[in-house]
Amino acid sequence: MNAPDPLAAHQPWLATTHEVHNVGCELVDYDMYRGDAALVEGVQREGAAWADAELGGFGRLAGSADYLELGALANRHPPELDTHDRFGHRVDLVRFHPAYHALMREAIGRGMHSSPWTHPRPGANVARAAYIYLQTQVEAGHLCPVTMTTAAVPSLLTTPALAEAWLPKINARVYDPRNVPDAHKQGLTIGMAMTEKQGGSDVRANTTRAHPVGAATGAGAEYELVGHKFFVSAPMCDAFLVLAQAPGGLSCFLVPRWRPDGSKNPLQVLRLKRKMGNVSNASSETELRGALGWMVGEEGRGVRTIIEMVSSTRFTCMVGSAAGQRQAVALAIDHCRVRAAFGRPLIDQPLMRNVLADLALEHEGSLALTLRIGRAMDHRSDAHEDALVRLVTAVGKYWICKRTPMHAAEAMECIGGSGVMEDSPFPRLLRESPVNAIWEGSGNVQCLDVLRAMERSPAVVGALFDELDRARGGHALLDRWVDALRTDLADTADIEYRARQLVDRMALALQAALLVQHAPATVGDAFCASRLAGEGHRQFGTLPRGVDAAALVARAAPR
Incomplete structure (x- = not known):
């Protein structure tokens, strides 16, 4: 046994290097659904109110510490490949951590892969999007096979x-990871x-x-x-x-x-x-x-056969990126309401509040557009809704997915140096953020698809402006923005060169129109003032004077 240090006995403060205070804690054991006001309102608005109770139950599960830990484990232990067994037989077996299988079992068991096909009804795609959105905030990677299983159905229906x-087993709510014949x-x-x-x-x-x-x-x-x-x-x-x-x-x-x-x-x-x-x-x-x-x-x-599959997977990319934005906002706000600097909590400091409010606005616009396309997918028999799916899925996939990496990086900066550490959720969130922008067609592909849809089906342009005109008179900045967009879309000179600029403006117009119509006035007004005025939006945290940043942050705070 070591002898006691006589110096420490007379000077006990030498044994205390520091105490832990003024730091955040893990955002766990919270209601991921009810704590997201924009999601709850969107589910109700876009036709899936019937799913509210079940989504509430799943939101509590998704926000629990144990369930969130599954997502961390699935990424800490990546899959491994065995091409052959130990006797030399070809097996092509991919091994996963049990956490991955637990997440897959939950996703398949809740019908995240099949519910719009097995239980078609108004709001079916909106409800599925809400489930995917919540599940993505736990772990994004396992939802790739879930998404593709969903998207394969319309292609298979052609034969x-x-x-x-095949469809009875594809649509079944049974997860079986064994490497055995489908029979x-x-x-x-x-x-x-x-x-x-x-x-x-x-x-x-x-x-x-x-x-x-x-x-x-x-x-x-x-x-x-x-x-x-x-x-x-x-x-x-x-x-x-x-x-x-x-x-x-x-x-x-x-x-x-x-x-x-x-x-x-x-x-x-x-x-x-x-x-x-x-x-x-x-x-x-x-x-x-x-x-x-x-x-x-x-x-x-072949391309025609898979085109609906591509549309479905692109929509899920929108859902996943909107979910990443929500996770980033929730983590940043939760940290900033605990952490203090220079004598005040970060959330009460004007510049930080400007950043947090701006991040919240970005997410709310993304989610509103995503759920609106979910409703359109539920009503493809309507010509207007079908045209929106054909045009705006590419618009939303391009814009939302490309905004997400910048959003994740800014939210991580709110945490400071601790956010860069690998034991923080942010490195995984940041690494995930560019994926949806690249997969299922990169930004240029989406913009060219928008032009292709406009050329082949001019009615989609009419549907776009019919949708925007529903917000006519709701905000002067939006009215002017839409009028200028209408003029510039009619000018086809160098349109491929200008494609990104035009699709940017379509996306902002659609987001602003939805928020002006359906969100609280503080949200719609702030979105228009920050995105549609002057030269448009620059860095996050540049909201103009007059925006009620405190109200925006309070609305977005996880509860």
């Missing part, structure tokens, strides 16, 4: 025989294998070939695929929608991991990608060495 055989499972997940090294977004440059197995060709017929896919999400799924060149042109195929006879389909994973974000989710490079698949849709119409 009734495949839909009849042995009650629930299935679907991935995508579109991208090749030489093409990226230009899928028509794909070189993977599909060869008919027998005399039958076309929709539902068997083919063998040979080629290489540079980015497959997610390789542990039970089957994949794959684009390949058939004799009649680029076509879509459903390729399972196992053949119907129970043998391993030669869809072979070469390696898992080492991604800067989305760490919990496995993405891979894969070779198809005569892999069996069935044609989905018409031969040579």
Whole structure:
């Protein structure tokens, strides 16, 4: 035993290096749904009030310490690949931490992959978006296979025989991660294998070939695929929608991991990608060495077959980025109401309050536009709503997803140096923030798709302005903004060069119109004053005089 230090006995303060005070704490055990006023109001407004009670229960689960810890664990222990078992058999097995499986089980069990298909009703896509939004704040990566499983349904419906055989298990609320043939499972997940090294977004440059197995060709017929896919999400799924060149042109195929006879389909994973974000989710490079698949849709119409799938995944990118913004705002406000500097809590200091209020405004605009498109997806039989989906999904995916990295970085700055540390939630949040802007079509692709929709279906432009005109008279700045946008969209000179500027303005107009109509006046007025006046929005924290920043922060504070 060490002898006591006589100096410490006479000078006890020498043993006390510091006490912990004036620091934040983990944002846990809070109601993630009820504490988000913009979400609760949006769910009610956009037609999913019937889901309020269940969302409330899930919000309490999502905000619990134990559930949030699952998200941290799933990223701390990324997936690992076993190409072969110890006897040399090819298995292509991706191993995950139990936390990942727990999150997948909860997501699938609540129907986040299938509810709009199995229980179609007004508000179905809005309710699903709310669930995904809450779940994303716990962990984003595992929602990639959930999203693709949802999005595969309309593609498979183009080929009734495949839909009849596969959709019951795809839509089932059963999560079964075993690496076994689909015949042995009650629930299935679907991935995508579109991208090749030489093409990226230009899928028509794909070189993977599909060869008919027998005399039958076309929709539902068997083919063998040979080629290489540079980015497959997610390789542990039970089957994949794959684009390949058939004799009649680029076509879509459903390729399972196992053949119907129970043998391993030669869809072979070469390696898992080492991604800067989305760490919990496995993405891979894969070779198809005569892999069996069935044609989905018409031969040579592969892009058309998957177009609705792309629209669905882009919408979920909007949801995920809006969720990332909400998480950043909640963490920043929660910290700043505890942390003091220079004699006052950060939340009471005018400049910090300006930053927090601006971050809150950005999130509220993102969420309002996202849920509005959710309602449009629920009413595709209406020409106006269908036009909004076709045009504004690309607008929103571009704008919201590209704003999120700047938003995450600014919120992290509110925390200061501690926010940079890997034991903080912010490094994961920041690394995740660019993912949605790149996946499912980068910014340029979205803007070009907007122009393409306007050219092919001029009615979508009319639908855009019909939507904006619903807010006519609500704010003078918005009226002037919309009038200028209408004039500039009519000018087609150099329109591709100007595409980003025009889509920026569309997005801001739509967000402002929704907030002016539906949010408290403090929100709508502040959004218009900060985004539509003068030269527009600059850095976060540049709200003009007259904005009630305290009210904006109080509205956004997690409760």
